[in-house]
Amino acid sequence: MAAVLPTTLPPAAVLNSTLGALMLGAFASSALYGVLCLQTVMFCRTSFYDHRYARYTVWALWVMNTAHLAFCIHPCYWYMVSNYGRPDTIDHIIWSIPTWQILTATNDILVRGWFVYRIWILSQHNRWLAPPLAVYVVVVFVLTTVLGGETYLAQTFTAFRQTQASRAVGAIMPMVFALDVIIAFLLCFYFFRSRNNILSRRIGTYINVLIVYTINTGLLTSVLAMACTIT
Structure with a gap:
């Protein structure tokens, strides 16, 4: 039946x-x-x-x-x-939702960590630039991970909306937006400066590709973060 x-x-x-x-x-x-x-x-x-x-x-x-x-x-x-x-x-709230939040945070800290490392190399070990940016990356990772943990503990979306973590989403998303914009801007700046110091046309073309790739990836994540903030 x-x-x-x-x-x-x-x-x-x-x-x-x-x-x-x-x-x-x-x-x-x-x-x-x-x-x-x-x-x-x-x-x-x-x-x-x-x-x-x-x-x-x-x-x-x-x-x-x-x-x-x-x-x-x-x-x-x-x-x-x-x-x-x-x-x-x-x-x-099914368990896979907070799990993917924490997994995304782990993925992001690896990617942004490599970007910050490239900024550290390209800026010739600028202590006033890369280290504070690395701290910023870690702070965003911790906040996002805590948000995933709070989502898991809430069990329901109704209960989650009543927690302090739900109110923090509106602050975390602008932080992610600003972080990605800063990283993209700095990478483009140092790539562009490196291109001007290189005589080889072929290498200059490769650097142009890196600049376009950096702008696209940074713009995409920034737009998504801002869309989450608005909605």
């Missing part, structure tokens, strides 16, 4: 801002993961002379992003398939 599903589902507006946003985020993560896999393969084919720590970092980022995609897909399946027709579960 087939089970009878509840008919009191939330209105479409509620689903658009909850399950709809979750599904679109999973689709976007899947597309970006494909780009990451391509970049990882290209790096492995040309990284014979790179330092082993750089290779280890790239492999670690690939593993973490693979797990991140799995944790993005899991809540989609849990809410939309395993608990289909059960509107009471929409307010429940």
